[in-house]
Amino acid sequence: MKTIWTIAALDSAGISGISADTKVFNAFDCITCNIATAVTAQSVDQSVSLQKINAQILKDQLNVLLKKHKPDAIKMGVLVDVEQVNVIAGFLAQHQLNVPIVYDPVLSASSGLSFNQLSLQDLKPLLKFFTIITPNYDEFEWLCHKNIEQLFQTGVKAVYVKGGHHDVSQDYIVDQLCIKSEPDLYFHNIKQAKKVRATGCSFSSLLAVFLLEYPINDAITMANASLQKSIKDTHVSIDGFYILKQFSKSEDLNDFPDVSHHVLNKQQIPFELCEPLGLYPVVDSVKWIKTLAGWGVKTLQIRIKDQAGEQLEQSIKQCVEICHKHNIQFFVNDYWELAIKYQAYGVHLGQEDIQIADIEAIRKAGVKIGISTHGEMEFCIAKSIKPSYIAIGAIFPTNTKEVQVVGLDNLNKWVTILKVHYPLCAIGGIGFNNIETVLKSNVGSVALVSAICSADNPELATQKLLSYFNL
Numbered sequence: 001m002k003t004i005w006t007i008a009a010l011d012s013a014g015i016s017g018i019s020a021d022t023k024v025f026n027a028f029d030c031i032t033c034n035i036a037t038a039v040t041a042q043s044v045d046q047s048v049s050l051q052k053i054n055a056q057i058l059k060d061q062l063n064v065l066l067k068k069h070k071p072d073a074i075k076m077g078v079l080v081d082v083e084q085v086n087v088i089a090g091f092l093a094q095h096q097l098n099v100p101i102v103y104d105p106v107l108s109a110s111s112g113l114s115f116n117q118l119s120l121q122d123l124k125p126l127l128k129f130f131t132i133i134t135p136n137y138d139e140f141e142w143l144c145h146k147n148i149e150q151l152f153q154t155g156v157k158a159v160y161v162k163g164g165h166h167d168v169s170q171d172y173i174v175d176q177l178c179i180k181s182e183p184d185l186y187f188h189n190i191k192q193a194k195k196v197r198a199t200g201c202s203f204s205s206l207l208a209v210f211l212l213e214y215p216i217n218d219a220i221t222m223a224n225a226s227l228q229k230s231i232k233d234t235h236v237s238i239d240g241f242y243i244l245k246q247f248s249k250s251e252d253l254n255d256f257p258d259v260s261h262h263v264l265n266k267q268q269i270p271f272e273l274c275e276p277l278g279l280y281p282v283v284d285s286v287k288w289i290k291t292l293a294g295w296g297v298k299t300l301q302i303r304i305k306d307q308a309g310e311q312l313e314q315s316i317k318q319c320v321e322i323c324h325k326h327n328i329q330f331f332v333n334d335y336w337e338l339a340i341k342y343q344a345y346g347v348h349l350g351q352e353d354i355q356i357a358d359i360e361a362i363r364k365a366g367v368k369i370g371i372s373t374h375g376e377m378e379f380c381i382a383k384s385i386k387p388s389y390i391a392i393g394a395i396f397p398t399n400t401k402e403v404q405v406v407g408l409d410n411l412n413k414w415v416t417i418l419k420v421h422y423p424l425c426a427i428g429g430i431g432f433n434n435i436e437t438v439l440k441s442n443v444g445s446v447a448l449v450s451a452i453c454s455a456d457n458p459e460l461a462t463q464k465l466l467s468y469f470n471l
């Protein structure tokens, strides 16, 4: 069992702060330790007073817990003043805990209570310890006047600005993730028509939970999905303010955010879905395309990495002609402009490719699109485009390409979430030794290179592989 510390204020209404954090941590079967920074007198919509916990008691709480309840993650909320900042910074400097720390820099409660007026300068001793900070738009403005570089200069590594683009989108609340030296990402959650209390606290606690298990981008994705589910499922309201009661991992793709490298104003028009992909060989020459078309394969991809200019263009043109004649779902890897020019059935793009491709041009041309994914955030990037299929992999290690291996457990998990909405295919290190376990995931299609192209008898291998699919 994992232990999570919340260093935050006590809300007499039991809605936000330590109470909200504890609800989240308990829901995920974690042991919760409560380190109080203040006691507040507030109700769902009214605030009366706040009493700071003095420095010695704050120190005592931290020190006594360290002995028997070492944290696996820490969530930090209300800090009242510079004295508290220095106590916690001193503690973290002394004990190199090496655990994820999420700081939600709450300035005031939605019930109206002002917690502090801590400036960026005041917080400076602490900022380098945080894995990520999660201000809302007002807090972000207060801290750095929306100048993210100013935050990075203080040692902050990652900032997740909640609702930072609330006015710019018709369908979504848009959050912005800024990680030092990486391109910004925008997380779009569908607006829900409920006034909910303590979403900020709950989100940062969920993030602390998911950081125990996931890399930062996927943890943010999972926290968003879980919060959307919790908001959707809550029916408890006090005077019109909804209270979050239950938290769990979501397996419903509708709860997941649409993630994009730019702000989306509204949900995108879906690409037409492909027919089931079945056996999906990925090959590097016109010769292979011709041969496999002759052997009855119904989905093919040309993946050429060593041609350019006229030679490349001619190869793609010929492949389109061959596949058109054989009624094959034919995808062009990478070269979306040529796929449009020669009216291929579809393009296949990786995560880097979609950042530079003109997705709208592909959509308008009526060309289908498949997208590679290696994790939760990447499938949310794919889902924001509403593609024709989603590829998952590499499932196993492969010599064909240097690529992240995701494993069978993730395949099984992701198929459960994605299959309802998209045709899927698995790729990477798949051959006769493991195809049956891969297909047991219900993924429906397998893309492969070497199981055919490096087989002793490629025709026999193709026929045997085809027999796994009932198309």
Ligand SMILES: Cc1ncc(COP(=O)(O)OP(=O)(O)O)c(N)n1
Residues within 6 Å of the ligand: 280, 282, 301, 303, 333, 334, 348, 349, 350, 351, 353, 370, 372, 391, 392, 401, 425, 427, 447
């Ligand atoms: C079906 C299928 N899935 C994944 C890939 C990999 O595409 P990408 O990430 O663009 O990498 P390259 O193939 O360009 O190296 C694929 N080609 N096909």
Ligand SMILES: Cc1ncsc1CCOP(=O)(O)O
Residues within 6 Å of the ligand: 282, 393, 394, 397, 398, 399, 400, 401, 403, 427, 428, 429, 430, 447, 448, 449, 450, 451
């Ligand atoms: C192109 C690609 N993308 C992810 S893994 C992979 C290579 C698949 O080749 P193989 O089937 O030989 O492992």
Ligand SMILES: [Mg+2]
Residues within 6 Å of the ligand: 333, 334, 348, 349, 350, 353
């Ligand atoms: Mg590519």
